[in-house]
Every structure is written in C-alpha cells, then in structure tokens.
Amino acid sequence: MDPSSFWRVGDYGIVGDLWAAPGRDLAAALDVRGLDTIDLATGTGVTAIALARHGAASVVGVDITPPLLAEAARRAEAASLRITWLEADVTSVPLPGASADLVTSTFGLVFAAEPRRAVAEAVRLTRPGGQVVFTSWSPDGLFGEVRRTMAAHFPEAPAPWHESEAGIREVAGPLAAVTERHFELVVASPETFVAQMEQWSAPIVLAARSLGDRWPAARGQLVDVVTGTGAVVRDTFRVQVPYLVTTLRR
Numbered sequence: 001m002d003p004s005s006f007w008r009v010g011d012y013g014i015v016g017d018l019w020a021a022p023g024r025d026l027a028a029a030l031d032v033r034g035l036d037t038i039d040l041a042t043g044t045g046v047t048a049i050a051l052a053r054h055g056a057a058s059v060v061g062v063d064i065t066p067p068l069l070a071e072a073a074r075r076a077e078a079a080s081l082r083i084t085w086l087e088a089d090v091t092s093v094p095l096p097g098a099s100a101d102l103v104t105s106t107f108g109l110v111f112a113a114e115p116r117r118a119v120a121e122a123v124r125l126t127r128p129g130g131q132v133v134f135t136s137w138s139p140d141g142l143f144g145e146v147r148r149t150m151a152a153h154f155p156e157a158p159a160p161w162h163e164s165e166a167g168i169r170e171v172a173g174p175l176a177a178v179t180e181r182h183f184e185l186v187v188a189s190p191e192t193f194v195a196q197m198e199q200w201s202a203p204i205v206l207a208a209r210s211l212g213d214r215w216p217a218a219r220g221q222l223v224d225v226v227t228g229t230g231a232v233v234r235d236t237f238r239v240q241v242p243y244l245v246t247t248l249r250r
C-alpha cells in the first residue's frame with residue numbers, strides 16, 4: 001500500500017493528538033525565533049504549528065497525505081498562523097537546497113520506505129550551520145511494547161531501524177546525536193487507549209483487519225502490555241512514554 005493510502009486509514013488527527021507533546025516540546029526547547037523551518041511528514045501539523053507559535057520566521061509543513069494536510073491547514077487557520085503546506089514525498093521535496101535553518105520531523109520521516117533518502121533530503125534542505133531534528137519511539141516503553149506485541153503476529157516484518165541508537169547511526173550517519181526524552185500520555189484507561197488505536201490508528205486498524213479472527217486475542221495482549229506501562233492517577237491512566245530525539249548538525 002502506498003504511504004498516502006496507508007496514512008488515510010482511520011483518523012490520525014484523533015490518535016496523533018494523544019502524542020502531540022513531543023512536537024510541542026521540541027519547538028519550545030529549540031530556539032526557533034526568526035528561523036526558517038520545514039516540518040517533514042507533518043501530518044495534522046502539530047509540530048509545524050508549534051514552530052509557528054514559538055516565533056519561527058517561516059514554516060513549511062510537508063506531507064504525502066492530502067486529508068491530513070487539509071486538517072493541518074484548518075488548525076493553522078483557526079489559530080491565525082501563517083504556514084505553507086506542501087503535498088510531497090519526504091524523499092523528494094520540491095524546494096531548493098538550503099531552504100531552512102531547521103528541519104524537523106516528529107515520528108514522520110522515520111516511516112519513509114527509503115529512510116536514507118529521507119534523511120539525505122532533510123540534510124539537503126538544511127542550511128550550513130542549521131540542524132535536522134527528528135523523533136522516533138524508544139524500544140522500551142509504551143510504543144516499543146505495542147510494536148513488539150503486534151510484530152509477534154507478523155514475524156516477517158523487519159525490526160525498525162529507528163528504535164536504537166546504532167540503527168539510527170547506521171541510517172543517519174555516525175555524527176547523529178541521539179537522546180531519550182519522555183512525555184506523559186493521559187487516557188481514560190488502557191482499554192480506551194486500545195479502542196482508540198483499533199479505530200483510528202492506521203497501523204493498528206490494518207493489522208486488526210489482517211489478523212481477522214486472531215485480532216481479539218492480539219487485542220487482549222495489547223491491553224495487557226499497555227496496562228503494564230502506566231498507572232491510574234486520579235481516574236486517568238497515565239504513562240511516561242520514552243522517545244528518541246536525533247539531531248544532525250549541518
């Protein structure tokens with residue numbers, strides 16, 4: 001399935017908002033005031049919008065899935081933020097080289113089928129002295145556990161390169177600096193979280209369809225692993241979710 005068809009399954013806008021904090025935290029942590037920025041695989045524009053809110057001089061959000069870009073544009077307009085939205089593959093962005101001081105991608109370019117080309121494209125778009133910063137899920141913690149639980153049912157699926165520092169350096173080069181950060185995911189319960197994923201998150205919707213009769217058992221395993229990653233606090237279920245931030249200086 002091509003990436004645009006894949007990512008329009010379910011509704012990324014609903015589940016993506018559950019893990020929007022890393023994009024917002026990234027834009028807050030980097031001093032983006034006055035910078036020209038590009039957010040690759042921007043989805044509903046969580047990170048692009050945060051870059052604009054934090055005073056970037058310009059923001060371009062690039063994605064291959066038109067309905068997600070349309071939602072991104074709606075959100076930016078509602079917030080009166082000026083962002084340029086561009087429908088393109090992250091491995092071939094129709095912008096000149098050295099267009100930006102900062103190129104970001106939160107849980108985005110790591111999903112490109114040709115990751116070396118995606119990283120090379122991010123570097124090409126960055127000016128000398130600028131940086132590329134992208135995020136991926138840590139192998140431990142909520143999303144690593146979810147991926148491994150599903151992978152047990154799809155043994156042919158390759159282990160992702162972006163879950164380890166060594167894998168990231170192999171793709172992004174030996175100078176890639178990888179650090180781990182956390183954010184707090186807050187949901188009503190593990191069951192609610194899995195129900196949302198099952199209904200709206202493309203990878204889980206498609207996995208459930210493909211497992212057919214075997215999905216209820218896999219679903220039960222998912223609820224169990226999610227339960228093991230967090231705790232009930234004041235009627236909510238809270239998880240400290242680890243993720244990796246990779247920085248490439250140009």
Ligand SMILES: C[S@@+](CC[C@H](N)C(=O)[O-])C[C@H]1O[C@@H](n2cnc3c(N)ncnc32)[C@H](O)[C@@H]1O
Nearest residue numbers: 003007041042043063064065089090106107108
């Ligand atoms: C997990 S979502 C992340 C979206 C957003 N960055 C965020 O943090 O919410 C992955 C995004 O990557 C986009 N994507 C996947 N492959 C792509 C490609 N080859 N070129 C451009 N966008 C791509 C999808 O359309 C989707 O919006």
